[in-house]
Amino acid sequence: MWPYPRTVAHRGGGTLAPENTIAALRCGLAYGYRAVEFDVMLAKDGVPVVVHDVDLGRTVAGSGAIPDYTAAQLAAMDAGSWFGPQFAGEGVPTFEAVVAYCKQQGIWMNIEIKPAPGFEVETGEVVARLTRQYFAAGGSLPLLSSFSTAALEAARAAAPELARGWLVDELPDDWLAQARTLGVVAMHCDHNILTRQQVQAVKAEGYGVFCYTVNTVERADELLGWGVDGFCTDRIDAIEYMEDATEIRGQTRRV
Numbered sequence: 001m002w003p004y005p006r007t008v009a010h011r012g013g014g015t016l017a018p019e020n021t022i023a024a025l026r027c028g029l030a031y032g033y034r035a036v037e038f039d040v041m042l043a044k045d046g047v048p049v050v051v052h053d054v055d056l057g058r059t060v061a062g063s064g065a066i067p068d069y070t071a072a073q074l075a076a077m078d079a080g081s082w083f084g085p086q087f088a089g090e091g092v093p094t095f096e097a098v099v100a101y102c103k104q105q106g107i108w109m110n111i112e113i114k115p116a117p118g119f120e121v122e123t124g125e126v127v128a129r130l131t132r133q134y135f136a137a138g139g140s141l142p143l144l145s146s147f148s149t150a151a152l153e154a155a156r157a158a159a160p161e162l163a164r165g166w167l168v169d170e171l172p173d174d175w176l177a178q179a180r181t182l183g184v185v186a187m188h189c190d191h192n193i194l195t196r197q198q199v200q201a202v203k204a205e206g207y208g209v210f211c212y213t214v215n216t217v218e219r220a221d222e223l224l225g226w227g228v229d230g231f232c233t234d235r236i237d238a239i240e241y242m243e244d245a246t247e248i249r250g251q252t253r254r255v
Contacts (some may be wrong), residue, residue, distance in 0.1 A: 002208050002229035004143060005035035005218075010213050011052065012036050014234035017158055018083035019059060020050045021090045023099055033241040034107050037212075037232045039114035039128065040095050042123050048095035048130065049073035051079070054116045058082070067116045095127065099134050100134055110210075110232070112167070113151045124154030129221035132159040145210075147189050152182050165210060171198050175246045176205055186210050191223055199226045214239075 009031075013022025016031070020038050028036055030159060039052045049071050056062040061078040069077075071094050080087030102109050111131065115123035128144060135141055145165040146152050152164050165186040170193045179187065186208030189198075194211065195237040202209050214220050217239055224232060233239050
């Protein structure tokens with residue numbers, strides 16, 4: 001039985017707010033989403049921050065890469081203006097700040113470990129260790145995930161009690177052997193490449209199936225019909241948040 005929400009807001013607020021920011025979390029919550037996915041990378045000083053791209057320029061104004069700057073320097077950068085003038089000055093948040101906001105608001109988290117090249121082991125270890133620390137007093141434990149097997153192995157070594165999912169583009173032929181070696185609980189797959197037969201095979205072995213990034217009600221219903229357990233979406237304005245569902249209902253309300 002999948003113990004997590006079915007529908008998860010991609011990078012906090014989908015395509016309705018600047019991704020991986022506190023503003024995105026507020027947006028997701030405004031649309032009723034109490035489950036989010038976001039990316040965590042290490043800054044120059046080893047402090048984990050919430051951001052997707054290694055290189056600055058797309059969502060964070062500036063040049064260079066995330067590991068070139070401290071968390072304080074990244075917080076002072078503009079990570080919102082690219083999306084709209086009303087978000088000017090929205091900085092790159094720390095992992096700690098995002099977790100604190102989510103815990104305060106009762107938002108469940110799918111934490112993607114997104115290491116910069118060369119920092120796979122360190123990022124996996126730091127994110128897992130801090131996640132354990134942040135939830136030492138209780139709360140709904142998040143699910144860690146990553147494309148990096150090295151990061152997942154480091155996360156398991158640091159906090160083996162935290163559940164992990166393995167992110168892949170296309171399900172590899174030897175997925176089962178690798179999933180057993182990594183000790184993950186779920187496969188996180190690109191829904192565009194996934195087949196019904198693959199979903200059934202993964203579920204038959206006792207693993208969960210999570211998909212990214214599903215943006216239509218019709219596709220969501222089809223995937224759930226295949227047995228997919230959950231998915232993240234950019235269209236939090238079109239797909240209703242559900243803790244548990246066998247059918248996704250569209251929503252048109254505005255916030």
